Amino acid sequence: EPEVTQTPSHQVTQMGQEVILRCVPISNHLYFYWYRQILGQKVEFLVSFYNNEISEKSEIFDDQFSVERPDGSNFTLKIRSTKLEDSAMYFCASTSTETQYFGPGTRLLVL
Amino acid sequence: SQELEQSPQSLIVQEGKNLTINCTSSKTLYGLYWYKQKYGEGLIFLMMLQKGGEEKSHEKITAKLDEKKQQSSLHITASQPSHAGIYLCGADRGYSSASKIIFGSGTRLSIRP
Secondary structure (H helix, E strand, O other), X not given: OOOOEEEOOEEXXXXXXXEEEEEEOOOOOOEEEEXXXXXXXXXXEEEEEEOOEEEEEOOOOOOOEEEEOOOOOOEEEEXXXXXXXXXXXXXXXXXXXXXXXXXXXXXXXXX | OOOEEEEOOEEEEEOOOOEEEEEEEOOOOXXXXXXXXXXXXXXXXXXXXXXXXXXEEEOOEEEEEOOOOOEEEEEEOOOOXXXXXXXXXXXXXXXOOOOOOEEOOOEEEEEEO
């Protein structure tokens, strides 16, 4: 069964460093998303992406964040200068119509 | 903005017993999703409901959406250890296929052998 994959599964970085989180959505899906979940808190929407542009972004998705679909398969989330509060689980999701399928997540720890 | 309240926050159930988790919205729901999350892992899609009064089942899990489309329940029959995890309800606005999902806080389910 097709699934969303994410790499790396875990990432530890120093505050101020740039990180890139990678996702491979399900192949025939057209809509892509990033969500995050700070430990013990709700899953929060960050950004949605369709037709090579951002469809919607939340207040969390400030200038430090960017998304890209560099080729036909990968979907990336870049955090330019990480802060301590960026420590969270980051989930990628994709859909073709309505149901969003989530990846296993990347656990980011900013020290 | 839409808020989703889940109850209970946590639940410990004896294996073999039935249980119900509720999700209540402050606004009429367009699409209501149920996901399961194992601790520290990804979200596994369970079911999506759209129509008032709709009910769907998969194995021993049944989800219902009320007629007013503001409340959903997830019912597990004859619970098993494999049912343990965090159950999340989520809702979208239905404006487009790219609509974000707003999630509830989750219900943490433990199954006692």
